Amino acid sequence: MEELPITKNMIKTVYLAKPRGFCAGVNRAVASVEAALKHFGSPLYVRHQIVHNHHVVADFEKRGVVFVEELVQVPSGCRVIISAHGAGPKVYKEALKRQLHVIDATCPLVTKVHTEVKQAVQNGYFVLYIGHRGHPETEGVLGEVPTDMITLLETKDDAKQVAPLQTEKLIVLSQTTLSFDDTQEIMTVLENRFPNLTKPSAADICYATQNRQKAVKALTEKTPVILVIGSKESSNSNRLKDVASAAGAYAYLIDDISELHPQWLESTSSVGITAGASVPEYVITQAVNYFTNQGAAVEEINTVTEAAITFTLPKELYESA
Numbered sequence: 001m002e003e004l005p006i007t008k009n010m011i012k013t014v015y016l017a018k019p020r021g022f023c024a025g026v027n028r029a030v031a032s033v034e035a036a037l038k039h040f041g042s043p044l045y046v047r048h049q050i051v052h053n054h055h056v057v058a059d060f061e062k063r064g065v066v067f068v069e070e071l072v073q074v075p076s077g078c079r080v081i082i083s084a085h086g087a088g089p090k091v092y093k094e095a096l097k098r099q100l101h102v103i104d105a106t107c108p109l110v111t112k113v114h115t116e117v118k119q120a121v122q123n124g125y126f127v128l129y130i131g132h133r134g135h136p137e138t139e140g141v142l143g144e145v146p147t148d149m150i151t152l153l154e155t156k157d158d159a160k161q162v163a164p165l166q167t168e169k170l171i172v173l174s175q176t177t178l179s180f181d182d183t184q185e186i187m188t189v190l191e192n193r194f195p196n197l198t199k200p201s202a203a204d205i206c207y208a209t210q211n212r213q214k215a216v217k218a219l220t221e222k223t224p225v226i227l228v229i230g231s232k233e234s235s236n237s238n239r240l241k242d243v244a245s246a247a248g249a250y251a252y253l254i255d256d257i258s259e260l261h262p263q264w265l266e267s268t269s270s271v272g273i274t275a276g277a278s279v280p281e282y283v284i285t286q287a288v289n290y291f292t293n294q295g296a297a298v299e300e301i302n303t304v305t306e307a308a309i310t311f312t313l314p315k316e317l318y319e320s321a
């Protein structure tokens with residue numbers, strides 16, 4: 001990495017969020033590509049970025065992995081991995097038609113929401129789905145059921161205006177990587193409007209998203225400036241920035257420390273660092289080292305003790321290993 005300018009104002013303390021960085025779903029997706037490379041070699045295709053992180057993607061690209069947005073870009077008969085964000089049934093049908101060997105690295109917590117949506121519609125419910133239009137996870141989930149049985153809500157205003165086909169059997173579900181607080185606000189609007197509204201038994205916003213949001217909130221009590229490490233496409237990283245900003249901090253989303261603007265730190269002697277669920281630990285370490293090399297001390301702020309969750313690799317890897 002290029003040498004960065006020394007910050008004018010010396011940072012004395014780096015507050016480092018815990019938990020931060022890789023979650024169980026990202027670990028599984030990255031390990032799936034590693035295992036597929038090892039067992040099958042090239043050519044290996046991945047539909048969409050395996051996880052939304054430029055460093056992870058660039059590293060795999062260097063090793064011969066080809067990332068595509070549509071399966072039509074994958075030659076017939078080749079092997080393709082579905083990214084952690086999942087995909088709708090159309091994608092799997094197309095893969096079958098084109099005789100592609102699919103390795104499904106969809107995070108099991110995303111799969112859980114796909115299942116909830118399908119079961120809800122089978123049981124006669126109309127689904128209100130809170131998510132971001134255009135995000136691959138949202139697109140995949142919406143594709144599971146007929147379009148007249150589900151409505152996407154992105155904002156509180158959407159929740160105020162939505163007019164579902166029926167309100168007797170109505171359920172609200174959500175993308176896994178949203179802001180917990182914003183989603184609760186949308187839910188409250190819906191609950192006030194629709195007394196029969198059913199909520200999922202367990203939160204759709206995943207444990208990793210919730211824990212990282214609690215952790216970044218705790219950082220804002222320590223320091224006014226927060227660096228959120230993560231790529232611009234990463235939903236959960238963007239939400240960490242939003243949560244920090246909503247708590248009153250100056251929050252900046254950077255892919256790595258080379259994107260730091262020293263003027264962000266001109267009026268502070270401390271800085272908080274966290275990272276989205278798709279950021280490798282070495283990128284976080286580089287950022288921390290940048291400050292410790294200039295004499296800063298590091299204090300880890302441990303907010304939530306995260307259970308050591310691991311997901312087994314996709315069955316297609318076992319079957320072919």
Ligand code: SF4
Pocket residue numbers: 023024025026084107108109110176177206207208209236277
């Ligand atoms: S952020 Fe949550 S839903 Fe997304 S991959 Fe990680 S554990 Fe799975």
